[in-house]
Amino acid sequence: xxxxxxxxxxxxxxxxxxxxxxxxxxxxxxxxxxxxxxxxxxxxxxxxxxxxxxxxxxxxxxxxxxxxxxxxxxxxxxxxxxxxxxxxxxxxxxxxxxxxxxxxxxxxxxxxxxxxxxxxxxxxxxxxxxxxxxxxxxxxxxxxxxxxxxxxxxxxxxxxxxxxxxxxxxxxxxxxxxxxxxxxxxxxxxxxxxxxxxxxxxxxxxxxxxxxxxxxxxxxxxxxxxxxxxxxxxxxxxxxxxxxxxxxxxxxxxxxxxxxxxxxxxxxxxxxx
Numbered sequence: 165x166x167x168x169x170x171x172x173x174x175x176x177x178x179x180x181x182x183x184x185x186x187x188x189x190x191x192x193x194x195x196x197x198x199x200x201x202x203x204x205x206x207x208x209x210x211x212x213x214x215x216x217x218x219x220x221x222x223x224x225x226x227x228x229x230x231x232x233x234x235x236x237x238x239x240x241x242x243x244x245x246x247x248x249x250x251x252x253x254x255x256x257x258x259x260x261x262x263x264x265x266x267x268x269x270x271x272x273x274x275x276x277x278x279x280x281x282x283x284x285x286x287x288x289x290x291x292x293x294x295x296x297x298x299x300x301x302x303x304x305x306x307x308x309x310x311x312x313x314x315x316x317x318x319x320x321x322x323x324x325x326x327x328x329x330x331x332x333x334x335x336x337x338x339x340x341x342x343x344x345x346x347x348x349x350x351x352x353x354x355x356x357x358x359x360x361x362x363x364x365x366x367x368x369x370x371x372x373x374x375x376x377x378x379x380x381x382x383x384x385x386x387x388x389x390x391x392x393x394x395x396x397x398x399x400x401x402x403x404x405x406x407x408x409x410x411x412x413x414x415x416x417x418x419x420x421x422x423x424x425x426x427x428x429x430x431x432x433x434x435x436x437x
Contacts, residue, residue, distance in 0.1 A: 272372040283365045298427050306337060318337055329352045335350070372393065379436045393418045
């Protein structure tokens with residue numbers, strides 16, 4: 165009887181050991197795989213996903229259901245807000261010089277297409293085309309000699325520019341250099357003397373945010389128009405006997421307006437006493 169009881173107890177112990185061993189094996193190899201699958205991806209997958217996330221974060225773009233890239237909110241970082249000037253996706257640290265002026269090489273890229281159209285419209289006396297480029301809020305300011313006078317220089321709205329060449333009214337535009345007489349001219353007359361006095365569409369040299377002409381007048385264009393792009397159409401002279409003192413240039417001032425560049429100033433330059 166005692167031997168039989170011992171055998172039963174021994175059998176039960178062995179069964180218990182086998183069951184425990186089976187449970188340990190099951191937990192290690194089956195549940196263990198489940199726990200691994202719940203963990204983060206393998207290092208290679210992390211690297212790939214990380215790179216994709218970095219690109220998405222940098223560009224701020226997402227993809228719609230059609231697979232088309234859309235610009236996200238982060239694209240605002242790609243537009244520089246300094247002085248309200250759009251950078252066209254150019255890093256602002258590269259875009260501006262130490263004086264906060266858009267560098268010439270970038271200014272040309274941003275404005276050349278627009279400035280070409282404006283100078284052509286001026287050459288053709290196409291008032292409607294010119295008016296389309298005039299700043300909707302600031303209008304366009306006319307400066308007869310280099311130095312911009314924000315208080316005295318005449319400003320025409322886009323609507324007024326449409327009638328520019330047909331306007332028979334005489335305006336006082338400033339004072340003639342040297343003699344000091346008032347400049348009393350109709351818009352069309354002013355155009356002949358202080359806007360398109362030479363064939364600037366075929367200028368000898370074109371500068372983008374560069375000062376090509378120097379005289380005795382104060383250069384204050386970048387102070388008067390902060391953040392602007394100023395395109396200068398320059399002739400170094402016409403008659404050799406004047407040894408370059410008969411140079412002339414025309415500057416077109418463009419300021420940003422709702423993501424576009426608008427004409428806000430026309431500056432005529434020539435040698436002054």
